[in-house]
Amino acid sequence: MNDVRPVAVRDCVIGGPELVVMAGPCAVESREQIFEAAEVVAASGARFLRGGAFKVRTSPAAFQGLGWDGWKLLREAADAYGLRTVSEILDEDQIEGARRHVDLAQIGSRNMQNIPLLRALGRSRMPVLLKRGFGCTIDEWIHAAEYVLREGNEAVVLCERGIRTFETATRFTLDVAAVPIAKGRLGLPVIVDPSHAAGSRDWVECLTLSGVACGGDGLLVETHPEPAKALSDGPQAVVLSEFPALVEKARRVAHALGRTIPARARVAAAC
Amino acid sequence: MNDVRPVAVRDCVIGGPELVVMAGPCAVESREQIFEAAEVVAASGARFLRGGAFKVRTSPAAFQGLGWDGWKLLREAADAYGLRTVSEILDEDQIEGARRHVDLAQIGSRNMQNIPLLRALGRSRMPVLLKRGFGCTIDEWIHAAEYVLREGNEAVVLCERGIRTFETATRFTLDVAAVPIAKGRLGLPVIVDPSHAAGSRDWVECLTLSGVACGGDGLLVETHPEPAKALSDGPQAVVLSEFPALVEKARRVAHALGRTIPARARVAAAC
């Protein structure tokens, strides 16, 4: 049914019958915020806590993240609730330090063709989440993955997050067909980020459910306790209190297609 | 759950809890072909038989359809299996004659902003299926629908069929978020055409299931007994023998979301 070679991140397997939910705020902003997110996210059945510490922002005047302090908080919150962590790495120099904090190293959309970074993460052997460049074709995305694989690192998970089109009602256009197409090229798992494509939380449910229906091996969702106060990407963050219901709907679609999303997080020791 | 004003086409309701499946070949090619399609399509739970008689082809050298003979065959095949018909109307002059053959008058993607045609179908009071122009925004699509509504015709169903983007791995990029967004604007039902976006039958399942998951009120799918011999759009036609399994998958996703696709066509008299 799912013709991919699963990728293990510590004790979690991405690309197997279980869909892996990754969720949390766009950026780690405070201890309170990230712990609150971790608790709800874990209780909903997610396996990974997301949260940016070093942010790539369009404007240099925008909030750039808490840096190393952000990663420490992410790790603590994840550990407290039995979650793994996923976070973006911007620079080769961050890799060594990141190992303690980040289980799955995200290469962001804007860095998809940052060749030195692809190679460095390839050499690092850290599991990599490679987001599709919003202006890049599936072919280019696959070639970018090859830069990582070529260094001997086979732990690559792809993430479809929407491409840039003329339509402005959403921030990007989620390319659902890219999920099976990309899987078929290298046999790597592909997860879906409904948040960046939506740009508004109003359309996150639609894209989440489509992301499951199209064959995604997981979801990467932005959720925030108080989106109106978020320091970045607030408009697209699902309100944390509504996150469990969203996962429940995704779970039902997954079941309909013979896959699963665990009902709630197992205890920390188990995953 | 579904905040639209349903549209009735004879005894079928589009926009209610039941998803309406419309299927058949791109073009009516022969009596044998369209009857064979109608039988399988009806047995799978579809309510409408699709089939073009007047085709809009990119090149004038390509097959342009059987014309009025095509519509007669479409009507006969649909009647034989208790199906309604949906087919594209190109020209105001065809409307009167079309009434006998076509239950749901499709305005094709290339004609979405053909104002005289929009107005004429508005005046005709025929139920209209308005496909989104592949180069048009959701806003423009809604305005095009207003041209029909403004003439007093409220029986308008929208159809998302993919937009043109830089990605060439598929023929178009299905804009799943457009489904809830368009519904929210005028309260019209929106169905999804997975075939034209896919361009290849390999990706039709992915887009069909996404089309249900995103909230589509129905599906418009191309299927052909022998796609390799099809006179138009063969590569994207689902092989007819595989069509029932596709609908079965879509049905399961629909159920997961509280909606239904009937298990098989009722007898002709009932619909």
Next chain:
Amino acid sequence: MNDVRPVAVRDCVIGGPELVVMAGPCAVESREQIFEAAEVVAASGARFLRGGAFKVRTSPAAFQGLGWDGWKLLREAADAYGLRTVSEILDEDQIEGARRHVDLAQIGSRNMQNIPLLRALGRSRMPVLLKRGFGCTIDEWIHAAEYVLREGNEAVVLCERGIRTFETATRFTLDVAAVPIAKGRLGLPVIVDPSHAAGSRDWVECLTLSGVACGGDGLLVETHPEPAKALSDGPQAVVLSEFPALVEKARRVAHALGRTIPARARVAAAC
């Protein structure tokens, strides 16, 4: 130098060494407006007066044009200043009546794949200006021209007017490379419309000069005596009083490339 087969519209030749300037308001609004435009446009060296009478507007609530009265005014104003006329035809039914008023029948961007209209204008033998669909490839544009040619009408001029892209700083993105590419396919002349691509008069000069530099055989420019009061597309209309300076710049670029724009209109009898 210019490898096209020139097209004659009455006594004007498009596709020869002389660049043909067509200009005027988006829509004919009043006798005063169109005569004022005609006078300045003619004095600047333009050969055609443009002005819409039947408008294709995105919204049905927008001004739809003066209809037949608009065409009569266009003809009178053009005749008074020795200009030819170019105006959009929306519908086959308008063709016969249009002959008296319109010298060059424009098929608008939204109608580029309106097959019945293409065929009808092909049969009419009226000279046709075929605008590129804003969501259409060069290939599709060429095929659309073939629908006209196939009916025996060889008087086809193409018009590049910008395509839809993700960039929102302009209304469309002028595809300058499309000019030599399209010329090379069928040997038809290609003119450039800088106004619709710009969307704002601030960028019309840039696109006008680029349209000459890329090899355009003419220009189709919107200009209005008082753009702030225009009933359609005011923001992109060049202020009429600034139009002569724009043509003068275009003339200098044309000369640099071995082509000409006449210094001012000849008397009516001569053209």
Next chain:
Amino acid sequence: MNDVRPVAVRDCVIGGPELVVMAGPCAVESREQIFEAAEVVAASGARFLRGGAFKVRTSPAAFQGLGWDGWKLLREAADAYGLRTVSEILDEDQIEGARRHVDLAQIGSRNMQNIPLLRALGRSRMPVLLKRGFGCTIDEWIHAAEYVLREGNEAVVLCERGIRTFETATRFTLDVAAVPIAKGRLGLPVIVDPSHAAGSRDWVECLTLSGVACGGDGLLVETHPEPAKALSDGPQAVVLSEFPALVEKARRVAHALGRTIPARARVAAAC
């Protein structure tokens, strides 16, 4: 006429009345190749020799450049013919070493939002050529420039090189309107790269002349002694023997608009 704050690169000024031509092969491949290019390029009136040493290639299997040896050859060839050098820098670690070889540090299209690199080049105070990301809006491009400026480096030149659109007849679509728009935002000079947009040398002349007509402050053109043997981007390289004629045409358009391209390189000592 040109409302930008000129940027000096050694003794060359970009953004003044003189258009600055930068040309050479996509990649430095051999001493013979780069010297041959430098000679012709200088004789044509170009002021900068381009040539990649560290290439960003879509596929890791493609030629990745000669590295430091490439930069040494570039410097030698440029010095021999009185040219300045422009070459892409991929990584912060290359900056210090690059100073000896590279006069104008190019940030490639794929790295436009590589924030650490933008900041590092900002701190370096090397003159920077910031190419537009092919999937990025003008707004994002301007914000990327601000990352460099914010570190105190005001020597930023922008380069429009085409954006990704649905049209496949060219590799990218040159966005000529972006030139005046980008200039107007921060007052930085903008040059045009016709080669990457064209993708084929057949369309380089069209885009070169449009790049001058739209107000570009310079040109960045790929030319190669034997494009058929080029290790990267051969199809879009102008044949070196035809390069002088191309510059001559550009020069005539520049003159028509009140700007200049020097008739031939001055002696090395003078720049």
